[in-house]
Structure formats: structure tokens, C-alpha cells
Amino acid sequence: MKVFERTENGVTSTVSKREGLDEINHAQMGGKRDVRTMSSITRTDFAIEYKDGRKVRLVLVDAPERTSPRFAFGDLVMTDQGLGKVAKVISVPRRNGTRITRYDVELDTGGEIYAHESDVRPFEPEMKSPEQPAEERTALIQRRADGHDLMGRVVTVKGKDYVVSRIVPADRPVHTGAPKGWEPRAYVDYWSERDGMRFGATRTAGPDAKPGTVGRAIWDAVNR
Incomplete structure (x- = not known):
């Protein structure tokens, strides 16, 4: 033509x-x-x-070749009236020999609209930012003269906060005087937490703690 x-x-x-x-x-x-x-x-x-x-x-x-429609049947698109799906692609001839494309769009909210190509945009799903891990809480275990105070991680078990030391590894040196045949195991010390400090007696938790106890729950929490 x-x-x-x-x-x-x-x-x-x-x-x-x-x-x-x-x-x-x-x-x-x-x-x-x-x-x-x-x-x-x-x-x-x-x-x-x-x-x-x-x-x-x-x-x-x-006449210049007609370009293909930007969208096809079934494509998700955005319109001024919201998200929808292309139900029909319509090619309309113009007096100058060119053609324009229009779309019937089924809206997600119900109903159907007749949209010019310039009123239809690609649907771009919102990219969510990766969730940032919650800031870890700490509490004071021991004050030191050099100012480098010993801090512990705060974990919540059975609705109560506890201060937990670092894990003492199982592959540590065996102290002189340890019972014959005794094998060291990993463990943590823990205390109740009050006003940002340790409170109460020192207790120990490790992998051999009885399931269902506070000690076992604390051990599981620090090893997640």
C-alpha cells in the first residue's frame, strides 16, 4: 500500500x-x-x-509496516482504572493508511473497559525489599575495668527474657583434674534478664538438656 x-x-x-x-x-x-x-x-x-x-x-x-501490538490476549496490564487482563486485541485502520491498536480489558475489580494503547501499561509486580532481621538485643553479663564489658544475647523463652553467654565449644582443652573418661560438651551459661543486666543464679544449657525444659529451649534458640 x-x-x-x-x-x-x-x-x-x-x-x-x-x-x-x-x-x-x-x-x-x-x-x-x-x-x-x-x-x-x-x-x-x-x-x-x-x-x-x-x-x-x-x-x-x-506504507510503513504495522508494528505488532504491545500486548496479547491474557496479558496482565495496568490501566487508569486498575489491574486487568487483556480480553481482546482490536486493530483499527486510520484514514492515512496506518493502524492503531486498542484493547478490551477485563478489570480485576469487575467490568470491562475499552482502552487505547497509550492507556495500557505493562503490569510490574512490586518488588519487596528483603526483610531485615530484627535487631539482636543484648544485656550486661559482667563489667570490666578496661571498659570492654562482657555482654550477652537476650533470648525469650516461654514468655521470659534470659541473658545467654557465647557458646563454649566442645573441642576446648580438658582441664587437669577432670574425671577419667569425661568428654567436654558444648554449653552456654544463662541468667534471668532485668533492666538490661543479668539477674539471679548462673545456669547452664547444652545439647543434652531435657526436651521441654527452659535449658533445652535456650540451647535450641542460640543454635538457630
């Missing part, structure tokens, strides 16, 4: 072959009193200069 590229004072647009020929015929006949000069550069290329200062160039060319 042929169309005219119409350039007026440097601005180019595309018009149908019929519209281009109508302007050429009008400049040669009924409207020639408004034309200063007109020339046929080739059989498909015409130049018109109007008395009001407009300069028009009309060149017959092949």
Missing part, C-alpha cells in the same frame, strides 16, 4: 494516498490562487509553496 510523506516547513507526517492527491489536485486547480509555485520533481514527488509562506513536499512511498 502507498501513502504520502507530507513535509510542511520541516515537519513530516504520513497521510493517505487519497489525501495527498487531493492536495495536489487542489493546488493545480481550485486552490491555485493560493499557490505561489508548484513543481512535479518526479511522478511521485511534488513541491508546493503557498502564498501564506507554507512550503509542502509530498512524496509517495510504501
